[in-house]
Each structure stands twice: as C-alpha cells, then as structure tokens.
C-alpha cells in the first residue's frame with residue numbers, strides 16, 4: 137500500500153485505534169473502511185460483533201492481524217484502561233441511541249451516554265491519548281424558530297434554524313419530556329470533554345452526526361432483533377415496506393431531518409483520524425444540508441424507491457398517522473428541524489457530502505431487500521400458535 141498523505145502533504149504513520157462500539161452501525165462501516173483503505177490497526181470493542189464478523193474471519197483476509205475483537209462491556213471491565221493505553225487514538229461510539237429508549241429507559245440512557253463514557257475520557261486524559269467522541273445533533277434540541285409564532289416571517293430566516301457548533305444554543309423540553317435524557321447526557325459529556333481539553337490538555341474531537349443512514353443500521357424486528365423492538369426511522373420504514381404494512385407517521389410526520397449517506401460520513405471521520413492537527417479541539421457537525429425532508433416526504437420517497445427495487449406494487453394506503461404517545465409512550469418529544477451548518481468541517485477538513493437522498497435510499501433499500509425479503513416471507517408464512 138502506497139504511503140497515505142494527510143491534508144498538509146505529510147505521510148500518515150500507521151496507528152492503533154481503540155474503537156469502542158465497533159460492532160454497531162457506524163463502527164462496522166468505520167472498521168470496513170480502515171481495513172480496506174488504510175494500514176491502521178483496530179482494537180474493536182463491543183458486546184456484539186455480528187456486523188463486523190465478515191472482517192474478523194477467516195485468517196486469510198488481507199487485513200488479518202490488523203483487527204482484533206474484544207468482547208467487552210465498558211460498564212464493568214478492567215481491561216478497558218489497558219486497551220486505551222495500547223492505542224494511539226480512542227474512538228468512543230458506545231451508546232444507547234434509539235429514541236424509543238430515551239423516554240422508556242431514561243436511566244439506562246443517561247448511564248450509557250454519560251456515566252459509562254466517564255472512564256473512557258479519564259483514561260485518555262490521564263494517559264495523554266487522543267479521543268474522538270461521538271455525540272449527536274440532538275444536543276441542539278429544538279430550533280429557536282420553533283418558538284416563534286407559526287406565521288412569523290423569521291421562521292424562514294436561516295439564523296433561526298441552521299445549527300452551528302459554536303453559536304447555537306441547546307434547547308430541550310421539560311424534565312417530564314424524558315426524550316431529552318439522551319441529548320442532555322450527551323451535552324454533559326461534551327462539556328466534560330471540552331473541560332478536560334481546557335484544564336488538562338486532552339486532545340479531543342467531538343462528532344455530532346446528523347442522521348447518518350445506510351446498510352446495517354439497527355435491526356429488522358423479528359428477524360435480527362426483538363419483535364417488539366422499535367429501531368430508528370430507516371429500519372422502522374424498511375420493516376413496514378418488507379412486510380407490506382403502511383408506514384407509521386408519528387404525529388403526522390411533520391418533523392424535518394437531513395439524512396447523510398453513511399459512506400459519505402465515514403469519509404469525514406477518516407479525515408479526522410488522519411489529520412489530528414486540524415481536528416483536535418474541534419466539534420464537528422457531520423451531515424448533508426441538501427438532503428432535507430419531512431418524515432412524511434421520507435416515507436413517500438422510501439415507498440417509491442422500494443417499489444422500484446423490489447418490483448412489488450405500492451399499497452393503496454402506503455402510510456398511516458399514529459400519535460407519539462401510542463408509538464413511543466409517555467414523555468416523547470421531538471426535534472422539529474435539523475440543518476447542519478458546514479462551515480467548520482469545510483474549513484478544517486475540506487469535507488463535503490456527495491450522495492443525494494434518492495441515491496442513498498436506492499442503495500440502502502436494495503441492501504435491505506436482498507438481506508431481509510426472503511427471511512420476512514418465511515417468517516410471515518409460518519403458522520402462528522393459537
């Protein structure tokens with residue numbers, strides 16, 4: 137492999153990366169990229185490894201020896217510090233990060249996103265190791281614009297809704313709205329990391345992903361996850377499409393999101409990994425401001441794309457409305473609109489997303505169809521016990 141150059145034209149030295157949560161959606165794509173395109177070594181930590189199994193065996197793979205899986209729950213495992221010490225860089229992806237959990241399992245959510253991340257920050261700080269920590273766009277909460285009167289012309293002014301790392305406030309709902317337990321825990325760990333940087337000289341980068349989506353995201357209920365489980369929207373809608381059920385629009389599907397293709401976003405993370413001088417001390421929004429839709433529009437687009445990739449006809453009523461209380465339970469609330477400002481990541485790393493929403497849905501739904509259609513048909517054909 138020819139020597140890789142950083143953005144300033146210097147050769148990049150191979151490094152060892154301790155990746156916590158490597159078995160998840162983002163982790164699996166990041167491991168894949170690091171193995172296929174770089175000489176770096178990965179210590180992959182997670183409680184599961186199904187999504188990276190293909191990278192771990194057999195021994196004949198070209199990257200054999202560069203990726204090592206450690207089945208570790210970071211809540212209680214004394215091996216964590218040793219692994220952080222062995223690495224040049226730690227990337228922490230571990231978290232409970234599905235909205236269905238925020239209001240129904242708020243304690244687990246807060247522990248996972250704040251308490252369990254504390255030792256990771258401490259070990260990096262004490263051992264002078266670099267940390268890339270995964271936060272979330274949810275730390276912005278609701279937009280300022282959402283508090284303006286419905287007919288206010290200011291709602292159209294980007295100053296009231298575009299989310300900027302260094303100037304936007306974090307606006308959450310009341311404490312009974314337990315949805316915000318996740319965002320609040322993520323905000324506090326960001327503040328702690330920032331303080332470690334300021335007071336102890338920790339070299340850190342904080343990533344705020346804006347709805348990264350693609351293959352291997354979450355699970356399909358009843359196939360590779362619990363039947364009653366509620367994953368994030370991509371997997372919920374994929375599941376409905378595969379089962380030929382109407383897509384459920386929570387509270388009318390009026391919330392807006394910008395979706396970025398996982399493969400574009402992973403390019404941004406690789407730039408952070410390999411350009412520490414440009415990434416350290418920064419918080420980066422990583423999203424695609426050009427891919428904004430309401431959840432209702434997302435449902436319509438996914439229905440059209442799925443019809444194309446599966447060859448199956450569309451349902452007469454492709455979606456239905458459900459209340460958030462019915463779908464998520466008490467204490468749910470929502471972010472109204474999420475457009476990332478891209479100035480900082482553009483200036484520091486020259487990164488831009490490339491893939492349109494239609495194209496990313498086409499490749500993702502082709503994957504979903506190939507991976508799950510057969511298994512779903514079989515499971516639906518099984519007689520149910522009476």
Ligand SMILES: NC(=O)c1ccc[n+]([C@@H]2O[C@H](COP(=O)([O-])OP(=O)(O)OC[C@H]3O[C@@H](n4cnc5c(N)ncnc54)[C@H](O)[C@@H]3O)[C@@H](O)[C@H]2O)c1
Pocket residue numbers: 156157158159160161162163181182183184208209210211228229230231232233248252270271272273274344345346347348349354
């Ligand atoms: N996907 C997105 O669009 C998105 C958006 C915003 C923030 N994020 C953040 O990015 C990170 C990764 O997200 P993802 O989408 O890959 O989620 P994911 O759930 O697929 O991955 C998280 C992984 O962490 C592991 N994990 C959790 N607790 C652990 C523990 N105690 N010990 C060991 N492993 C543990 C899980 O088993 C899982 O494999 C999270 O911190 C999440 O909050 C993701």
Ligand SMILES: O=c1ccn([C@@H]2O[C@H](COP(=O)(O)OP(=O)(O)O[C@H]3OC[C@@H](O)[C@H](O)[C@H]3O)[C@@H](O)[C@H]2O)c(=O)[nH]1
Pocket residue numbers: 233234235271272273274345346347367368369370372373384385386387389391393431470471
């Ligand atoms: O079946 C569904 C699922 C979800 N939705 C809606 O779709 C929107 C997006 O829902 P997602 O499950 O993808 O999650 P959100 O975008 O709200 O939050 C996510 O954002 C960033 C990360 O930190 C987390 O991955 C997650 O919190 C929400 O408005 C939700 O109410 C539906 O209308 N129907």
